[in-house]
Amino acid sequence: MGxxxxxxxxxxxxxxxxxxxxxxxxxxxxxxxxxxNSAAISKIFESIGxxxxxxxxxxxxxxxxxxxxxxxxxxxxxxxxxxxxxxxxIKNFYEINTGICHQVLPEKGFAYPGALILGxxxxxxxxxxxxxxxTGIGRSEAAAIWATGKLWLRVPETFxxxxxxxxxxxxxxxxxxxxxxxxxxxxxxxxxxxxxxxETVENMxxxxxMVFSNMAVEMGAKIGYMKPDEKVFKFLENRCVNKDYEVVFxxxxxxxxxxxxxxxxxxxxxxxxxxxxxxxxxxxxxKGTKINQxxxxxxxxxxxxxxxxxxxxxxGKRISKDVRLLVFPASMEIYKKAMKEGLxxxxxxxxxxxxxxxxxxxxxxxxGVLGDGEVCISTANRNFKGRMGNKNSFIYLGSPATVVxxxxxxxxxxxxxxx
Amino acid sequence: xTKIKGKVWKYGDDINTDVIFPGKYTYTVTDFxxxxxxxxxxxxxxxxxxxxxxxxxxxxxxxxxGSSREQAASCLVSAGVGAVIAKSFSRIFFRNAIxxxxxxxxxxxxxxxxxxxxxxxxxxxxxxxxxxxxEFTFPPLRDEVKEILDAGGLINYLKKKLKEGK
Ligand code: SF4
Numbered sequence: 001m002g003x004x005x006x007x008x009x010x011x012x013x014x015x016x017x018x019x020x021x022x023x024x025x026x027x028x029x030x031x032x033x034x035x036x037n038s039a040a041i042s043k044i045f046e047s048i049g050x051x052x053x054x055x056x057x058x059x060x061x062x063x064x065x066x067x068x069x070x071x072x073x074x075x076x077x078x079x080x081x082x083x084x085x086x087x088x089x090i091k092n093f094y095e096i097n098t099g100i101c102h103q104v105l106p107e108k109g110f111a112y113p114g115a116l117i118l119g120x121x122x123x124x125x126x127x128x129x130x131x132x133x134x135t136g137i138g139r140s141e142a143a144a145i146w147a148t149g150k151l152w153l154r155v156p157e158t159f160x161x162x163x164x165x166x167x168x169x170x171x172x173x174x175x176x177x178x179x180x181x182x183x184x185x186x187x188x189x190x191x192x193x194x195x196x197x198x199e200t201v202e203n204m205x206x207x208x209x210m211v212f213s214n215m216a217v218e219m220g221a222k223i224g225y226m227k228p229d230e231k232v233f234k235f236l237e238n239r240c241v242n243k244d245y246e247v248v249f250x251x252x253x254x255x256x257x258x259x260x261x262x263x264x265x266x267x268x269x270x271x272x273x274x275x276x277x278x279x280x281x282x283x284x285x286x287k288g289t290k291i292n293q294x295x296x297x298x299x300x301x302x303x304x305x306x307x308x309x310x311x312x313x314x315x316g317k318r319i320s321k322d323v324r325l326l327v328f329p330a331s332m333e334i335y336k337k338a339m340k341e342g343l344x345x346x347x348x349x350x351x352x353x354x355x356x357x358x359x360x361x362x363x364x365x366x367x368g369v370l371g372d373g374e375v376c377i378s379t380a381n382r383n384f385k386g387r388m389g390n391k392n393s394f395i396y397l398g399s400p401a402t403v404v405x406x407x408x409x410x411x412x413x414x415x416x417x418x419x
Numbered sequence: 420x421t422k423i424k425g426k427v428w429k430y431g432d433d434i435n436t437d438v439i440f441p442g443k444y445t446y447t448v449t450d451f452x453x454x455x456x457x458x459x460x461x462x463x464x465x466x467x468x469x470x471x472x473x474x475x476x477x478x479x480x481x482x483x484x485g486s487s488r489e490q491a492a493s494c495l496v497s498a499g500v501g502a503v504i505a506k507s508f509s510r511i512f513f514r515n516a517i518x519x520x521x522x523x524x525x526x527x528x529x530x531x532x533x534x535x536x537x538x539x540x541x542x543x544x545x546x547x548x549x550x551x552x553x554e555f556t557f558p559p560l561r562d563e564v565k566e567i568l569d570a571g572g573l574i575n576y577l578k579k580k581l582k583e584g585k
Contacts, residue, residue: 024561024563024564036446037445037446037488040449044574047574047578048574048577048578048581049578049581050581065446066446073446073447074446074447077446119487120487121486121487122485122486122487122511124487135510136487136511137487137511137514138487138488138489138492138511138514138515138518139489140489140515140518140519140572140573140574141514141515141518141573143574144573144574144577147577148577152563152564185481186433186481186484187432187433187480187481187484187507187509190481190507190508190509190510191510220481220484220509220510222510276433276435278433363442363443363445363486364441364442364443365442365443365446382437382485382486384435384436384437384438384485385437385438385461386437386438386441386442386443386461387437387442389442389443391441391461
């Protein structure tokens, strides 16, 4: 019997010839990622009684969650991190002018095929789009890796999604992942390794694939893996921090717990309605819902392809006077690209505000928190009650196309009207 | 601590980390006692005022889904919660709970029977739940995981290991 990607990589990283589903293994990750929560991790780390981190070269820290800081608490938090980074000689440290962690890791070449990356952020699953095994852990666990270089993991069962067909114009991978999460539920894939395969995935850009891996955790998955191909290898060519990475694939005859088959040919635009990600509706069901704010950005959909798509719709149009449209490119690299391509002018002329790359109001810390009773449509990955800083507000999740189309009309709108 | 005894706090499915511990506090509320006051704030404002040491949360599917924030587990510990029993747990919450020494028990038989305020007893060693004169079993945790739980969480476990020179 063949082995799945998850089984193969966990065997490799735990130094065993073979592992079984359900087994607990101790692995040595290639990288451990953390962000603004690194200050809290450093406190836990210091409580363990180890003087210095054992693996400074494996630690990647990005300041992104509230950057620049909104008040003295956030500022002191960043300060603690900077001091810790200096003291421990951590080289892979990225300041507030870099971008959102899940965009920065791939850009800086840490997310490569066959890498094992653990991050103290649930959307660490994003790097599965590059053929890495990557998943979220807690702060104590990150501290434990800083102190020992190791952590325990359970070998997961694997689900496979075989996706075929071509998207209609105006439909994106976001609509598809929302549909999948709506169908199988927020707990549909708890603890499972998930693999996305099929011609549709192969034809997707890396950006589109990352939406899938990013949101795999919203159905409970441990990882969201895709078979790396030429697109991945090419992207990594001048970035990868490990030139000799070894690609790991699932065996042809690997054993899957479940296989789902999906055809996207007649997929329609979807949104997740308040207050859960699996409360998925066809845009036609909620069309006309008035909105106050629209958010284009986050680690889910703040990439250049997303901005281009949004700009294509916004070009020559004004957003509704009752709507604030906030644009957060996911990284400085994307920010510069968008600027050079002239997208900023289109955004600004439409009435949007362009913000600096960071998480922004995605987690309700600053920059665009909602008022009581307000409604936001966002390209993010979560719409929980209170997520954007106010439990009396309402968040819809949709594709970049749906978000800007809705910003123009001032109400939730089918983006296909603009194609 | 193998026996837990207290009153039941009952909730439904998909209790997410934002309602257990709101994201807006993750960088501003760091004091353990202070954290306890915000536990489940957006879901049940009475919880933090009335919860007693040893109380048990009983919930449905996917408890703790959402963010990786560890405070979702640690705020429950600091509020005195003795254990969480749910039909299923989100993966990261499950890990965080173990790593904070909070027993997490997967069981789907008791949800329809209990209501808020019922007396409940859990024996971790035996893998048993005692409720209204009835007895329910749950699969014991794997040894590797139990060791961490027994030590009072991952950090205490590591400290212990370091002391032993391992
Ligand atoms: S953009 Fe939102 S989901 Fe992504 S890392 Fe930041 S806070 Fe988390």
